Amino acid sequence: MNKTLLCTAAIALLSLGGIAQANITIETVAIGNAGNAADPYTGSLYGSVGYNYNIGKYEVTAGQYTAFLNAKANVSDAYGLYNADMWNSSYGCKIQQTSVTGGYSYAVDSAFANRPVNCVSFWDACRFTNWLGNGQGNNSTETGAYTLNNYNGPLGGNIQRNSGWTYAVTSEDEWYKAAYYKNGGYSLYANGTSVAPGVETDSNYGGIGGIYSTTWDGTIHGALEQNGTKDMMGNVFEWNEAIPYQNANYASRGLRGGSFLYNSYYLQSSSRDIYGYPYDEINYLGFRVSEVPEPSSIIALLGGLAGLIGIRRRKA
Ligand SMILES: [Ca+2]
Numbered sequence: 001m002n003k004t005l006l007c008t009a010a011i012a013l014l015s016l017g018g019i020a021q022a023n024i025t026i027e028t029v030a031i032g033n034a035g036n037a038a039d040p041y042t043g044s045l046y047g048s049v050g051y052n053y054n055i056g057k058y059e060v061t062a063g064q065y066t067a068f069l070n071a072k073a074n075v076s077d078a079y080g081l082y083n084a085d086m087w088n089s090s091y092g093c094k095i096q097q098t099s100v101t102g103g104y105s106y107a108v109d110s111a112f113a114n115r116p117v118n119c120v121s122f123w124d125a126c127r128f129t130n131w132l133g134n135g136q137g138n139n140s141t142e143t144g145a146y147t148l149n150n151y152n153g154p155l156g157g158n159i160q161r162n163s164g165w166t167y168a169v170t171s172e173d174e175w176y177k178a179a180y181y182k183n184g185g186y187s188l189y190a191n192g193t194s195v196a197p198g199v200e201t202d203s204n205y206g207g208i209g210g211i212y213s214t215t216w217d218g219t220i221h222g223a224l225e226q227n228g229t230k231d232m233m234g235n236v237f238e239w240n241e242a243i244p245y246q247n248a249n250y251a252s253r254g255l256r257g258g259s260f261l262y263n264s265y266y267l268q269s270s271s272r273d274i275y276g277y278p279y280d281e282i283n284y285l286g287f288r289v290s291e292v293p294e295p296s297s298i299i300a301l302l303g304g305l306a307g308l309i310g311i312r313r314r315k316a
């Protein structure tokens, strides 16, 4: 590699680093075993995914969503990305909107930054993942994983994930597999057993402590689940892409995982009987993202470049 090329590569790496610092990051866990069978216990309908993917370790947080609002709802909020209940309702995620010259500014109570965002519609979730996949900043919310064309209504059943996606709202199968599948088999709960987790010790459900309880494991989140995620059992229900029901007036979208307001039944793999209008913005409802894994060739390339730079430093 000649000096110019090496210099260009180093600048590219520095630039990447700079962008990564300014942008929010989503911590994920890898879900492998592509091509696994669906869960026979629930009628072999759910849990089969034919590709490897990453899933958010946590629900998307209020802090991450605040960065999104400051990037895309700062001049106006044409898509209603912000909901005043985030600040005003008793179980809101404590994001506050302030009018400033030329638009709006958003801030999250620091005690709530790592808790799940709530009061977000399925469309808000789609827009967030479009923005992530398009590189954040002022990039589009309307194209990417989902072609939204300004849609914010009750139907939209034709809006499905596009090929070439990098971040998306979880599909029902991605969510189900990450929660309930491990080592070739399925469990009733995401803790890998058929026994409900302890209320407030392992999981936030049952309406006892509420979404903002901090009693479990001394921090904000529940105990680690079998595939390394947190809060797939409870905290807030999570949107997924499925359309459990549709008629001429609306196309519902899937919800899974239970919430701080609901009992342990809703944590189970067999619980699929709650679903929402896609425009619902409720305080027990949030979402989690799926991510396409880094291609191994890019990881190898970055590793190789880092190695070359290391060699030059040692010579100097
Ligand atoms: Ca909204």
Ligand SMILES: [Ca+2]
Residues within 6 Å of the ligand: 059, 231, 232, 233, 234, 235, 236, 237, 238, 257, 258
């Ligand atoms: Ca959850």
